[in-house]
Amino acid sequence: MNTQQPRIIIVGAGFGGLFAARALANKPVDVLLIDRNNFHTFTPLLYQVATCALDPSEIAYPVRTIFRKNRNIRTLLGSVTAIDYANKTIDVQVGGQTRQEPYDYLILATGSVPTYFGQDAFRENALELRTLSDAVNLRNHILSLFEQATWVTDEATREAMTTIVVVGGGPTGLETAGAIFELYNHVLNREFLHRDLSTRVVLVEMQPFLLAPYPDKLRQAALEQLRSLGVEVQLGSPLQEVASDHVTLADGTRIDTHTLVWAAGVKGSPLAELLNVPLQRGGRLPILSTTEVAERPGVYAVGDMTYLEDASGQPYPMVIPVAQQQGELAAQNILAEMGVGEKRPFHYHDRGSMATIGRRRAVAWLYNKVQLRGYIAWLAWLALHLITLLGFRNRLNVFVNWVWNYFTYDRSVRIILEQGEGKVRSEK
Amino acid sequence: MNTQQPRIIIVGAGFGGLFAARALANKPVDVLLIDRNNFHTFTPLLYQVATCALDPSEIAYPVRTIFRKNRNIRTLLGSVTAIDYANKTIDVQVGGQTRQEPYDYLILATGSVPTYFGQDAFRENALELRTLSDAVNLRNHILSLFEQATWVTDEATREAMTTIVVVGGGPTGLETAGAIFELYNHVLNREFLHRDLSTRVVLVEMQPFLLAPYPDKLRQAALEQLRSLGVEVQLGSPLQEVASDHVTLADGTRIDTHTLVWAAGVKGSPLAELLNVPLQRGGRLPILSTTEVAERPGVYAVGDMTYLEDASGQPYPMVIPVAQQQGELAAQNILAEMGVGEKRPFHYHDRGSMATIGRRRAVAWLYNKVQLRGYIAWLAWLALHLITLLGFRNRLNVFVNWVWNYFTYDRSVRIILEQGEGKVRSEK
Numbered sequence: 001m002n003t004q005q006p007r008i009i010i011v012g013a014g015f016g017g018l019f020a021a022r023a024l025a026n027k028p029v030d031v032l033l034i035d036r037n038n039f040h041t042f043t044p045l046l047y048q049v050a051t052c053a054l055d056p057s058e059i060a061y062p063v064r065t066i067f068r069k070n071r072n073i074r075t076l077l078g079s080v081t082a083i084d085y086a087n088k089t090i091d092v093q094v095g096g097q098t099r100q101e102p103y104d105y106l107i108l109a110t111g112s113v114p115t116y117f118g119q120d121a122f123r124e125n126a127l128e129l130r131t132l133s134d135a136v137n138l139r140n141h142i143l144s145l146f147e148q149a150t151w152v153t154d155e156a157t158r159e160a161m162t163t164i165v166v167v168g169g170g171p172t173g174l175e176t177a178g179a180i181f182e183l184y185n186h187v188l189n190r191e192f193l194h195r196d197l198s199t200r201v202v203l204v205e206m207q208p209f210l211l212a213p214y215p216d217k218l219r220q221a222a223l224e225q226l227r228s229l230g231v232e233v234q235l236g237s238p239l240q241e242v243a244s245d246h247v248t249l250a251d252g253t254r255i256d257t258h259t260l261v262w263a264a265g266v267k268g269s270p271l272a273e274l275l276n277v278p279l280q281r282g283g284r285l286p287i288l289s290t291t292e293v294a295e296r297p298g299v300y301a302v303g304d305m306t307y308l309e310d311a312s313g314q315p316y317p318m319v320i321p322v323a324q325q326q327g328e329l330a331a332q333n334i335l336a337e338m339g340v341g342e343k344r345p346f347h348y349h350d351r352g353s354m355a356t357i358g359r360r361r362a363v364a365w366l367y368n369k370v371q372l373r374g375y376i377a378w379l380a381w382l383a384l385h386l387i388t389l390l391g392f393r394n395r396l397n398v399f400v401n402w403v404w405n406y407f408t409y410d411r412s413v414r415i416i417l418e419q420g421e422g423k424v425r426s427e428k
Numbered sequence: 429m430n431t432q433q434p435r436i437i438i439v440g441a442g443f444g445g446l447f448a449a450r451a452l453a454n455k456p457v458d459v460l461l462i463d464r465n466n467f468h469t470f471t472p473l474l475y476q477v478a479t480c481a482l483d484p485s486e487i488a489y490p491v492r493t494i495f496r497k498n499r500n501i502r503t504l505l506g507s508v509t510a511i512d513y514a515n516k517t518i519d520v521q522v523g524g525q526t527r528q529e530p531y532d533y534l535i536l537a538t539g540s541v542p543t544y545f546g547q548d549a550f551r552e553n554a555l556e557l558r559t560l561s562d563a564v565n566l567r568n569h570i571l572s573l574f575e576q577a578t579w580v581t582d583e584a585t586r587e588a589m590t591t592i593v594v595v596g597g598g599p600t601g602l603e604t605a606g607a608i609f610e611l612y613n614h615v616l617n618r619e620f621l622h623r624d625l626s627t628r629v630v631l632v633e634m635q636p637f638l639l640a641p642y643p644d645k646l647r648q649a650a651l652e653q654l655r656s657l658g659v660e661v662q663l664g665s666p667l668q669e670v671a672s673d674h675v676t677l678a679d680g681t682r683i684d685t686h687t688l689v690w691a692a693g694v695k696g697s698p699l700a701e702l703l704n705v706p707l708q709r710g711g712r713l714p715i716l717s718t719t720e721v722a723e724r725p726g727v728y729a730v731g732d733m734t735y736l737e738d739a740s741g742q743p744y745p746m747v748i749p750v751a752q753q754q755g756e757l758a759a760q761n762i763l764a765e766m767g768v769g770e771k772r773p774f775h776y777h778d779r780g781s782m783a784t785i786g787r788r789r790a791v792a793w794l795y796n797k798v799q800l801r802g803y804i805a806w807l808a809w810l811a812l813h814l815i816t817l818l819g820f821r822n823r824l825n826v827f828v829n830w831v832w833n834y835f836t837y838d839r840s841v842r843i844i845l846e847q848g849e850g851k852v853r854s855e856k
Contacts, residue, residue, distance in 0.1 A: 037843070037844065038571060038575060038842070038843065038844045039842070039843045039844070055483040055484075055485050055486075056483075056843060056845055057483050057841040057842075057843050058483075060843045060845075062619075062842040062843065064619040064620075065619060065842070068618065068619040076579065077572070077575040077576075077844075094576065094579065095572065095576045099579070132843070132845060133845065136845065143466060144505070144523070147466060147504075147505040148505075148522065148523045151504065151522065151527070190496065191490075191492040191493060191496040192492075400828065413485040414466070414467070414485075414490040414493070415465070415466065415467045415484060415485050415488045415490065415560070416465065416466045416467070416505075417484055417488075417560060417561065417564065
């Protein structure tokens with residue numbers, strides 16, 4: 001290692017951090033990539049892990065493997081607990097001990113966490129879907145309740161066990177609601193021969209429409225496709241109350257359920273608070289158009305955790321392509337500071353967005369122009385996700401599983417894998 | 429459901445319980461199959477999950493799926509807590525509540541658990557490899573320690589972190605030691621570019637030889653193959669002391685390590701105690717040659733948890749084929765009690781045994797005659813395990829992974845997936 005080279009620390013191996021690191025690979029800098037996990041998570045497919053279609057490892061790729069050919073990139077498994085921006089060091093919690101790591105440039109890319117918009121009591125009874133562990137927990141929860149439901153004799157109790165409420169009309173909410181509905185009604189209930197165990201899946205959205213950023217026709221198409229699948233959709237009805245055995249909507253509707261999946265919103269990662277700058281709404285860290293943090297020399301931030309307005313005064317959305325492009329730009333602007341090229345402001349290349357709603361149902365809005373729906377949108381979604389999944393072996397396995405699931409309506413990854421305390425020694 | 433049919437409860441969905449249930453499928457009986465997990469575990473490949481070669485779901489198959497076409501077999505996810513053999517009922521803990529289930533015939537097939545031969549203090553610092561959760565915990569442990577080791581500067585500390593002690597010279601010990609050695613020295617250390625991070629794997633066996641039941645030439649072949657791979661083998665040296673950062677052997681040898689894998693021995697499942705009969709050595713439940721439990725009318729028991737002597741006065745070994753064949757026999761003898769055929773005593777068809785030691789190394793002893801070693805034994809092992817793995821999709825994925833690993837020396841399933849408390853509601 002050449003100690004003369006500038007040292008760049010990247011915090012977070014999500015899409016933003018990964019693209020920053022890639023842009024710095026084999027450049028004359030030393031990169032330290034820090035994450036709490038030893039893997040990158042392909043978050044768009046978390047709901048497929050939660051609904052038994054994919055294995056956790058099929059959407060998780062070891063960070064070390066991604067950069068194994070790049071000698072200037074090292075990785076550290078740990079959590080950042082402090083940032084000393086005056087002296088340019090950070091504290092990292094590694095296996096029970098704290099390491100201090102110096103930096104010349106810092107790229108923060110720790111994403112977002114769920115927000116309950118002030119109703120933090122909701123959280124106690126909610127299941128989330130932001131991390132791989134969340135997905136495995138949700139899978140365990142759904143499968144355990146279903147196993148119990150098969151043995152419950154009281155109708156009302158059983159119905160509550162097989163009723164799922166998903167909150168949030170964005171892509172995650174739609175995809176999760178659709179996939180859970182299919183899991184229950186096309187897969188699980190085939191194996192419960194002694195009784196009809198169909199389920200209710202209710203999607204609750206506060207606004208009067210789904211998929212807020214989409215054009216009206218696609219919002220409508222998504223709603224129709226969800227309902228044609230069998231999912232109940234409750235629009236314009238915020239949650240009023242969440243208990244362990246029911247939820248109540250603002251209009252008074254009571255739904256008996258033991259499963260509330262929270263996909264209603266996210267806020268910036270709490271790591272932003274370590275910089276002591278005033279945050280924007282949603283806990284997002286304001287950045288300059290170069291992705292730098294003002295008055296914090298050498299500190300850049302990218303992706304969901306940041307707040308930056310476009311030409312029209314709207315903040316860029318908290319989506320993966322923004323994180324990827326900002327991550328790349330942060331890396332390039334750091335190289336520019338070192339004399340390679342010129343610093344550039346952020347320009348978002350928006351290739352559009354898509355959301356899938358179960359088998360053969362989807363909506364896609366490409367380049368803010370082309371609007372697709374139904375089967376063709378679903379095929380586009382499938383192709384895109386196969387292409388972007390990291391790692392050949394993962395892609396092959398995912399493909400095998402998808403083809404298999406498609407033709408057989410099977411979901412093989414149906415194990416309730418409860419983890420004990422975990423006898424991990426000394427390093428804990 | 430015809431309530432006139434005799435009701436058979438099978439406890440345990442391991443190899444014994446599964447084969448019993450299969451033999452009762454579509455027969456004029458009602459079968460209830462109870463297990464603590466919703467899946468059957470293909471235990472011979474647990475070590476491959478622990479060493480990042482396979483995903484948990486690739487060796488776990490949902491019990492419901494196995495019997496989905498058999499209307500006379502129901503499954504219950506729960507733990508048996510009491511057996512009232514006088515009134516022929518059992519208590520089952522299901523999601524926090526106790527159910528009482530009546531039976532006409534009971535087949536116990538809950539296998540075995542690790543034993544520390546009276547040295548229960550060893551357990552505190554040992555990792556086991558008997559369940560799927562064990563395998564995931566061991567994987568997390570190994571990967572976490574390795575990540576930390578890459579950042580430790582003190583030589584001695586680092587060496588302790590990358591030293592693995594495996595106790596037990598049976599097939600599990602050999603397979604685990606070999607697979608961990610390959611994982612470290614052929615896979616992980618390729619991605620630690622900044623320092624040589626090779627590992628020590630020490631296999632400790634109390635007896636002066638490995639693979640006790642095998643002929644001498646194969647024992648010797650196994651030892652040579654292990655050593656040629658790079659595993660250190662300590663024969664004739666029982667463990668004296670186990671601490672969190674080292675172990676000591678009886679001859680005084682001290683090995684600094686944070687990883688002790690216990691594969692030294694098993695004893696009968698504690699469920700046997702619920703029958704109030706005197707147990708044999710190793711906590712094994714004595715059974716008659718028909719697999720019935722004496723003086724407990726209608727109660728059968730099979731597999732690892734049982735004790736039955738062969739013609740020469742030796743107890744049958746605690747291995748999968750014995751469990752499978754006893755499970756089948758128990759089912760047939762119950763049908764015989766109902767008037768279908770005649771009750772038969774147990775006759776073990778021993779097709780031999782094999783153990784694998786990493787890539788292209790193995791020993792096989794077929795029909796107690798043919799002795800194979802090396803590459804050909806490994807190919808035989810590979811073929812057998814692919815054939816016996818349940819479920820087409822699993823077999824295909826396992827095959828894809830194996831071919832991929834073989835040619836690339838890659839292990840893709842390298843994620844440290846720590847499970848949190850799990851926000852599972854109400855039913856807990």
